[in-house]
Amino acid sequence: MQLQPGHLTLAQLRVIADGTETLTLTDWSALDASAALVAAAAAGDAPVYGVNTGFGKLASTRIAKDQLAALQLNLIRSHSVGVGAPMSPPVVRLMLATKAASLARGYSGVRREVVQSLLDAFNAGFVPYIPAQGSVGASGDLAPLSHMTLALMGEGEALVDGQRRPALAELQRLGLKPLTLAAKEGLALINGTQASTALALHALLRFDTLFATALAAGAMTLDAARGSDGPFDPRIHAVRGQPGQIETAAVYRELLAGSAIRQSHKEGDERVQDPYCLRCQPQVMGACLDQARHAAEVLVREANAVTDNPLVFDDCMVSGGNFHAEPVALAADGLALAIAEVGAIAERRIAMLIDPGISRLPPFLTADAGLHSGFMIAHVTAAALASENKSLAHPASVDSLPTSANQEDHVSMATFAARRLHAMIDNTAHIVAIELLAAAQGIDFLRPLRSSAPVEALYERLRQDCASHPADHYLAPDIERAAALVQGGALQAPGAPHVG
Template structure:
C-alpha cells in the first residue's frame, strides 16, 4: 500500500504541489492536528445557525440579497441552492491536473479552521482527490472576486452527488462517479456551501500550474540560449561574474553563473578567443543574464505570492472560534493572484521574445557568420527561413496575451461587487503563452543545433554536447529542405517537459539554483 502524504493546512510547499499535481498516485491525508480547529469553527457556526441574530451566509441571502433572512428550516436548502445557482460556467473543462490542485487547495484552506465547515467536508474533498474523481469545471465564468464562484460551484457539485465528473478517464454524472469510486454524497450544513464556493483556489491553482510549467521552460530556454551563443561563436566575456556582482540583481547573478557553467570546456569558444574582430555581440546573446535574470526574479516573487495564497483562508465570512466571532471581509478578492499572474505573463512573453531574436540572428548570415538561413545551398533551399517566421508569429501573439488582465474590472451583483480582479483569466491565459514560448524555444533549439553542425569538427561544451545528442536522436541535421513541423513538435515536448535539462552530460549545480522553491 502506497504511503500517504500528509497535508498540513497552512504549510503547503511548492515541491509538495509539484509532486501531488501529477494525480492520485500520491494519496493524501489531512494532518490530525488540523481537526481540532475545524471542529471548533464548525461548532460556532452551528450555534449561530440556531440563534436569532442575522449572520451573513448562515441565515441570510448572498451578495446584494444579504438583507434577506432565511428561515431556520431552510438553512440546509439555502446551501444546496447556492451550489446549484452558481454552477453556470462555460467553456472547455479545466485539465485534470489543475482540478486536482484545486481540490487540494480548497481542502487545505477549509482545514485551517476559520471557515466553519465540518470535518466531513474537508475529508470529502480529499476523498475525491484520492479516489480519482475529477469534477468537470468549465474554464470560463469567474471574475476573481467574491471568490471563484462559478468554477468552485462546479467543483463541489459532485461532492453532493450532482454535476459531472471524470472517473477513470470517463465523463459521467456526479452521482455515478461517486458510486464508482465507492463514495457517498455529502449533505451540506449551514454556511458550508458558501465556504466551498467562496475563495481564490481556482485562480491560484491555475497560476501555480503555470508556474510549474514555466520552471521547466525557463531552464530549457537558458540551456538553448547557451547553445545558440556557441553556434554564433559569441563571447563569454559578458558573463564575467564581476559584471553581474556590481549590479547585484540576484536572478541576473544566478543566470550568468548558469551560462558560464554550460559553456565550460567548449572547443568552439576556444577556437575564436584570438583573431575575432567583433567587439560586441548582439543584445540577444550578450544580455541574456540581464533579461532572463529579470524574468527569474519575477518568477521568484510570484512564487512567494502564490504560495502564500495557497496556504491562505479566502472565504467569507471568517470564523474565529477563539473569540467567538464571525467577521465579514474581502479575502476572496484575488488581486494578489491577478498581479502575480500578470507578472508571469510578461516574463513568459520576454523569454519567447529574446529567443525569437536569437533565431533571427542565427538565420542572418551577416550577424551569425553562418550560411544564410542555416542551409548549405541557399536559394535552392530555404532552410530555416520560414521556421523563423513561425517563431515571430508566436512571439507576436504572446505580446497581445501579455496585456495585464488585472487592470480590467466590471461591477457585478448589482454593483455590490463593484471592483473585481479578473485573476482567473489572468492565470488561465498563461497556458497558451507557455505553449507559444515552448514552441519558440524549440525552434531556437533546432536552429542552434543546425548552426553547430557548420562548426564541426569542433565540439561545444560537454554539457551542450549532451543536448546536441538528444536533439539529433530525434531530429537529424537538415542539409536539404524538408518539413520541420514534426521536428518542432518533438522539440516542443522536450522543452516543455524539462528533458533538455536532463540531457546536460554533467550535473550542473548552477542550473539547480534556477529552480523555484
C-alpha cells in the same frame, strides 16, 4: 503526504499537482470549534451572512431555519455556470487540496466531513469537470468552485480519461459517498481563490521547466553563432547585484565551459561585441527569474490562505474580503511578463541565427539557400508566437467590471490572468523548440568542432528525436517533437536555478 494547513511548500504543491501521493490530515481539532459556532448561528435568530441570509446583493433577505440546507444546495446549483474547456487534472488536484487545506485551518465553519470529502476525492483520483471560464476573481472563484462542489455532491460532472461523465456514477465507481452540505458549507466551498491560485501555480511549475530549457537553448545558440562568453564574467554581474542575473550568468558559464567552438575563435575574432540577444542573456533571463520568484512567494502564501467569507473566529463571525484575488492577479500578470520575455529574446536569437550578416552561418541555416529555404518560415512561426504573447501579456488586473448589481463593484480578473499563462507557456515552449532546432543546425555547420560537454549532451538528446536534415523537409513534426522535449523537461540546463 501529510497535509499541513498553512504550511504547504512549493515542492509539496508540485507533488499535489502531479497526483503521485495521497493526502492525509491528522489534526482536525481546528474544525470542530468553528463548525459548532456556525451550527449555533444557524439555530439562532440573529442574521448571519451566508448562514441564514441570501448572498451578494440579496444579503438582507432572511432565510427560514428549515430552508438553510436548501439555501446551500441552491447556491451551488445556481453558481455552476462556467463555460469553456475543462481545467486540467493537475489544476483540479491543486484546487481540491488547497481548498481542503484552507478549510482545515478552522476559520470557515465547516464540518470534518467536508474536508474529508475533498481529501477522499483527491486520493481516489476523482477529477470534477470544471469549465475554465466564468470567474472574475472576486467573491471567490464562484463558478469554478461551484462546479467542483457540485461534482462532489454527485450532481455535476467528472472528467474521466478526457471525457465528461456523470459525477454520481464516477463517485460510485470509486466508492465515494456524495457530499451533503450543512449551513454555510456551500458558501465556504465556493468563496475563495483556489481556482485562480491553482491555475497560476500550475503555470509557475510549468515555467520552472521552460525557464531551465530556455537557458540551455541560449547557450547552444551562443556557441552556434560563435559568440563570446566574456559577458558572463562573474565580476560584471556582481557589481550590479541582481540575484537572478548572478545565478543565470553562472549557469551560462558552466554550460559553455570547455567548448572547442569557443576556443577556435577566442583570438582574432572580428566581432567586438555580440548582439544583445546573446550578450544580455543573464540580464534578461535573470530579471525573469526574479519576477517568477516573486510570483512564487505570493502564490504559495495564497495556497496556504483562508480566503472565504465570512470568517469564524473564537466567538464571532466577521465579514471581510479575503476572496478578492488581487494578489493572484498581480502575481500572474508579473509572471506573464516573464514568460513573454523568455520567448521574446529566444525569437531574437532565432532571427540572429538565420541572418548570415550577424551569425556568420549560411543564410537561413541551409547550405543551398534559394533552392532550400531552411529555417526561414520556422522563424516566422516563432515571430507569430512571440507577437501573440505580447497581446496576452497585457495585464488582466487593470480591468474590472462590476457584478452582482454593483454590490461587487471591483474585481481582480485573476482567473483569466492565471488561465492565459498556459497559452503563453505553450507559445514560448514552441519558440524555444524552434531555437533549439536552429541552434543544433548551426552547430552542424561548425563540425568537426564540438561544443562543451553539457551543450553536446543536450544536442545529442535533441537529435535522438529530431534528426539533422541538411535539405528542406517537413519541419512541423520536428517542432512538435522538440516542443514535447521542452515541456517534458528533457532539455533543461544542468544546475539551472528554480523559481521557488
